[in-house]
Amino acid sequence: MSGLDLEADVLVIGGGMAATWSAISAARQGAAVVLVDKGFVGTSGVTATAGPGHWWVPPDPKQRQAAIEKRYPSSHGLAEKVWMERVLDVTWRTLPQLAPYYAFSRDGSGETYYPGVRGPEYLRALRAFALASGVRILDHHPALELLIHQDGSVAGAAGYARLDRRAWAVRAGAVVLATGGCAFRSGLIGSHTNTGDGHLMGAEAGAELSGMEFSAIYTLSPAWCSTRTLPYTASRFYDANGEELDIPPPLADQAHHHALAKAMLEGPVFADLSEAPPALRPILRRIQPATVAPFERKGVRLFEQRFEVKLFGEGTIRGTGGLRIVDDDCQTTVRGLFAAGDTATRELVVGASSGGGSPNSAWALTSGHIAGAAGARLAKAHGRRAGDRAKPAGRAGLRPVGAVAPVDERGAVRTVQDEMLSYDKALWRRREALEASLTRLDDAWTAVSIHRRAEGLDQVAARETAALLACARWSTRAALDRKETRGLHIRADAPNLSAEGGSRLLIGGLDQVWTRYEGAAGSTAAVEVAA
Amino acid sequence: MIAHIFEDLCDGCNTCVSACPTHVFDASPTGGAPIIARLDQCQTCFMCELYCASNAIYVGPDQAGPEIVDPGAIRASGVLGQMRRDHLWDAPQGDLAPLAEYWQLGPFLQEGAHISARRYALKHASAKPSEP
Numbered sequence: 001m002s003g004l005d006l007e008a009d010v011l012v013i014g015g016g017m018a019a020t021w022s023a024i025s026a027a028r029q030g031a032a033v034v035l036v037d038k039g040f041v042g043t044s045g046v047t048a049t050a051g052p053g054h055w056w057v058p059p060d061p062k063q064r065q066a067a068i069e070k071r072y073p074s075s076h077g078l079a080e081k082v083w084m085e086r087v088l089d090v091t092w093r094t095l096p097q098l099a100p101y102y103a104f105s106r107d108g109s110g111e112t113y114y115p116g117v118r119g120p121e122y123l124r125a126l127r128a129f130a131l132a133s134g135v136r137i138l139d140h141h142p143a144l145e146l147l148i149h150q151d152g153s154v155a156g157a158a159g160y161a162r163l164d165r166r167a168w169a170v171r172a173g174a175v176v177l178a179t180g181g182c183a184f185r186s187g188l189i190g191s192h193t194n195t196g197d198g199h200l201m202g203a204e205a206g207a208e209l210s211g212m213e214f215s216a217i218y219t220l221s222p223a224w225c226s227t228r229t230l231p232y233t234a235s236r237f238y239d240a241n242g243e244e245l246d247i248p249p250p251l252a253d254q255a256h257h258h259a260l261a262k263a264m265l266e267g268p269v270f271a272d273l274s275e276a277p278p279a280l281r282p283i284l285r286r287i288q289p290a291t292v293a294p295f296e297r298k299g300v301r302l303f304e305q306r307f308e309v310k311l312f313g314e315g316t317i318r319g320t321g322g323l324r325i326v327d328d329d330c331q332t333t334v335r336g337l338f339a340a341g342d343t344a345t346r347e348l349v350v351g352a353s354s355g356g357g358s359p360n361s362a363w364a365l366t367s368g369h370i371a372g373a374a375g376a377r378l379a380k381a382h383g384r385r386a387g388d389r390a391k392p393a394g395r396a397g398l399r400p401v402g403a404v405a406p407v408d409e410r411g412a413v414r415t416v417q418d419e420m421l422s423y424d425k426a427l428w429r430r431r432e433a434l435e436a437s438l439t440r441l442d443d444a445w446t447a448v449s450i451h452r453r454a455e456g457l458d459q460v461a462a463r464e465t466a467a468l469l470a471c472a473r474w475s476t477r478a479a480l481d482r483k484e485t486r487g488l489h490i491r492a493d494a495p496n497l498s499a500e501g502g503s504r505l506l507i508g509g510l511d512q513v514w515t516r517y518e519g520a521a522g523s524t525a526a527v528e529v530a531a
Numbered sequence: 532m533i534a535h536i537f538e539d540l541c542d543g544c545n546t547c548v549s550a551c552p553t554h555v556f557d558a559s560p561t562g563g564a565p566i567i568a569r570l571d572q573c574q575t576c577f578m579c580e581l582y583c584a585s586n587a588i589y590v591g592p593d594q595a596g597p598e599i600v601d602p603g604a605i606r607a608s609g610v611l612g613q614m615r616r617d618h619l620w621d622a623p624q625g626d627l628a629p630l631a632e633y634w635q636l637g638p639f640l641q642e643g644a645h646i647s648a649r650r651y652a653l654k655h656a657s658a659k660p661s662e663p
Contacts, residue, residue, distance in 0.1 A: 015552075039552030043578040048552070051636060105631045113634040120581055120618065121630060139549055162554055187594055192553045192574040225575055225594045230636060233643030236650075246654075249647035275650070277642045286632040287639070289617030290577050297592035297610065460554075 003167035007386045008034040008136075009379035010372065011157055011170045013143045013198060014178035016045030017052065017361065018341025018368035020126035021094070022176045025372030027133040031379055033372075034170050035135050036159060038142035038179070038460070039193050041127045045180050046317055046342075048123040049190035050228055051288065052361035054095055056115035057088050064088055071359070075351020076487045077502045078211070083348040087359065090366040101125035101132075115358070118288075119190075141168055142460050143197065145394025146175065146205045146337070153335035154205060155390035160459050171386040173379025174336050176371045177202055181322065181342030182471040184420040185413055186313035188219060189226040194317060195464040196471035198343040202323045203470065204393040207332040208508040210345040210518070212321035212471070213478035214488040216426035217354050218257050218311035219318070223268070225294035226312045231284060231302060236272040238306060239263065254488075261311055261423035270306040313421040316471065318354045319488060320346040321478070324506060329374030330367045336378060338371035340364065347504055352487025395449065395510065396470070397462035402450035409452070409465045412444040416472045428492040434480040441476060445469045449511060474507050481505060481515040532573040533590050534600045537611070538564040540587035550582035570597055577614050584621075586612030 010026040012019050015037025023035040037044050057067040068084045095114050096104075102125035107113035130137060143159040147169070156171040182196030199209060221227050237245040237260065245263050248255040263269050281303055285292050295302040316322060323332050323339035325348060330338045341364035349363050395401075419425060419437040448469060454462035482505050484498035485491050503517040533555060541564040548556040548565050556579075557568040564587070575594035589605050591598035605611065615621060619629035 039554070040550050043550050043576070043582070044552040048578070049576045051633070053637060103625070103627050103630050105627060105634055107634040108638075116634060116636055118630060118633050120578070140554065163549065163558075187574070189574065190552075190576060192572065225592050230640060231643070233640055234646040235643075247651075249651045250644045251648045252651075275646055277639055277646065280639045280643070283632055283635065285617050287636050289614060292617070293577060293590075293614065294575070294592040296613075 003169065004161065006034055006168070006170045007384055008032050008170055008172045009384060010174050010176065010375040011036070011172035012176045012178060012372065013157060014045075014180060014341070014343070015039060015041040015139070016178065016180055016341065016364070017047045017123065017126060018343070018364040019176070019178035020123070020130050021365050021368035022178055022340050022372035022375075023130050023135040024126070024133050025369045026176075026376040027130070027135050029373050029376035031376035033135045034138065034172070035130065036138045036141040036143055036157070036168070036170065038140070038197070040139045041130070041137050042123045043120070044193055046188070046190035046194060047361070047364070048119045049290065050119045051116060052119065052122065053116040053358040054091050054114070054365060055088060055358040055362035056091065059089070059092055074353040074487070075347075076353065076497075078347045078351030078504055080348050087349050087362045087366045090369050091362040094365060094369055098125050098129060101128040138168070142463075143201065144398060144459055144463050145392050146201045147171070147390040148205055148393050149385065149388055149390050152206065154337040155385065155388065157201070158392055160457065162457055162460060165457065171384060171390070173382060173384045174338065174375030176338045176340055176368075176375055177323065177343045178340040178368060178371075179343050181316035181319070182468065183315040183317050184313055184416050184468060184472060186315065186417070186421050187226055188312040188314055188317070189221075189228070191317060194315075194342070196316070196467040197463060198339065199323060199474075200396075200463070200467035200470045201394070202332055202334070202337065202339065202343075203508055203510060204395055205334045205337060207334045207337060207339075208324040208506050209322060209474055210324040210504045210506050211347040211478075212316065212474040212507050213482045213505060214321050214347070214352055215316045215319035215420075215475040216429075216490070217314045217318045217488055218261065218423075219314055220257075220260065220309055221312050222294060222300075223308040223310040224298060227291045227294055228288050230288050230291060231273055231276055231280065232271060232309075234273065234276045236275065237263070237309075238270045238272060240267050240270075245269065257311065258427055261427055264311065265423055268308050271309045272306045273303045276303055311423065313426070315420065316475070317342050318360065320350055320352070320354065321475065322346065328370075330371040331374065338375055340367040340371040345504075352489065354488060394463070396445070396466035397448055397452045397454055398459065400449065400451050400453050404453045405451040407447050407452040409448070409461060412448060412465050412469060415440055415444045416468045420472050420475065427490060429479050429490060430493045431480065434476055438473065438476045438480065441469060441473045445473060470510065473513055477513050478505050478507050478515060532570060532575055532594060532597055533567055533579065533588065534598050535589045535602050535605065536564050536567065537587045537589070537602065537606065540585050540611070542585050544585070546582050546584070547579040547588060551579050552576070555579075580614040581618060581620065583615070586615065
């Protein structure tokens with residue numbers, strides 16, 4: 001079957017908020033932009049099913065400074081205040097541009113309310129804004145691999161159009177990876193597509209990663225269906241015998257989730273929402289309709305009956321790791337290859353902590369906006385170079401190094417889930433357990449890397465499996481090599497801060513994984529971009 | 532997981548085929564209602580229901596595995612179209628009603644968190660032994 005071959009100034013890979021803001025930004029610079037997404041731009045990813053709040057501080061220097069100083073300590077020295085300031089600035093100036101496409105409401109005091117937006121409407125609006133800006137959107141066009149020039153810079157990407165059942169390739173002067181983070185197939189709402197595809201493609205092209213050890217974080221949900229968490233913050237918790245559990249409140253952040261995880265390791269845990277704010281009950285459906293449905297359809301009265309809860313892993317989505325950013329343009333260590341949103345490391349803004357939803361959304365918007373504009377500038381300066389020779393960089397799952405043989409992909413995904421999501425392995429890390437995890441993950445990786453050659457539609461799942469394994473190996477190896485406890489990364493066998501740990505831990509490589517601490521300066525400015 | 536497509540309600544527009552972010556559906560080769568081709572990829576996100584203007588899709592509440600449902604009972608329950616009605620997606624363009632209450636999410640999250648924090652503080656204050 002014949003394929004689809006296109007050219008663009010900027011190719012954006014991904015379909016969530018970072019990808020769409022990036023495409024819009026590039027198009028508004030005058031670039032010809034193609035956006036390819038694995039799913040559908042509007043429903044893909046974790047923002048579409050959520051309701052992101054954006055870090056939102058008015059442009060008053062005193063207020064901005066205070067907000068930054070308040071948040072900085074939780075980064076444990078790994079964030080950069082200059083990036084925090086940038087994120088506040090770009091978010092404040094950019095988000096209101098969505099007004100023609102999103103019905104920003106008034107808040108209680110009659111002011112237009114910008115920072116919090118509902119997922120399905122937000123992504124529907126971003127799709128409309130992107131189309132109106134001239135972006136060509138290709139839904140259900142998963143990228144499988146990057147194309148690389150002989151000088152090592154990025155030349156485009158190739159993939160498989162899964163509804164049309166044909167190959168596609170796009171040559172472009174710049175590529176933005178915005179495929180989201182990796183939740184290790186935890187079942188977290190919206191995260192099925194978040195398998196770390198961009199991390200894998202970037203690493204194959206030679207990009208480095210950073211902060212992958214900050215990947216152990218969970219969200220509370222009913223046990224049978226991952227939802228958003230609005231109704232649960234006032235919850236009491238009980239064990240199977242009806243004894244109330246002593247759980248520190250959500251404001252205690254880590255202690256809250258750790259106590260829940262400990263209790264869940266002992267047995268089922270039940271939530272009781274009878275003390276939720278009374279005014280929330282009649283209005284929950286108007287705020288978060290999709291949170292109500294799993295209860296009504298299960299026949300559980302949300303605020304009246306106790307129900308079993310579970311923690312769903314967020315991996316690097318609310319964790320912070322991702323592709324390393326080496327300049328003010330959100331460029332990776334590969335020339336012409338930019339990273340945005342959860343695909344990029346968010347350490348620049350939140351360091352070793354999650355940062356919660358609002359800095360994360362502000363980062364996705366800002367990094368997308370910056371990367372898109374920078375990609376447009378680069379393409380304008382150097383052209384598309386569509387006639388230059390380029391090689392496909394994809395390996396595991398596409399181009400095995402050994403004899404082609406069947407590989408148990410489902411088993412490999414189960415291995416990732418077992419090693420990355422179990423509460424004790426993730427929240428109380430120890431050297432022996434990490435080493436054992438790494439051995440199992442390495443074995444699964446080796447099988448895929450040596451033997452798997454997928455064809456047609458099967459390529460999509462094969463690459464997801466490879467990406468899940470790659471992200472799991474980087475997270476585990478980084479957790480092993482950061483021999484201390486810092487922010488989200490908790491080593492039960494090394495409970496204190498270490499001397500070298502005040503730097504970001506870089507990681508990369510596929511068959512051979514390496515780590516090294518970033519230069520003590522901890523600045524993005526001075527790094528040489530390869531090629 | 533997605534449990535049922537009501538073929539008599541479906542107009543064959545295939546919007547769900549493209550709106551599903553995880554490629555659960557295939558368009559029917561003979562026209563008509565799409566086929567649930569990859570149930571194992573369903574993440575129970577309800578997006579197909581939200582995008583279905585014909586209210587022809589029912590997603591069950593359990594994400595862990597397939598659910599056997601009674602289509603007649605679902606139809607009679609009035610739940611079809613609930614996701615679209617609750618999101619007010621059939622409101623006229625420019626209507627502010629669908630998102631009018633959304634700003635209250637943050638304050639409610641905070642209020643709930645403070646309820647828990649006060650309760651916890653009170654419990655641990657009263658449990659503390661009195662000063663000698």
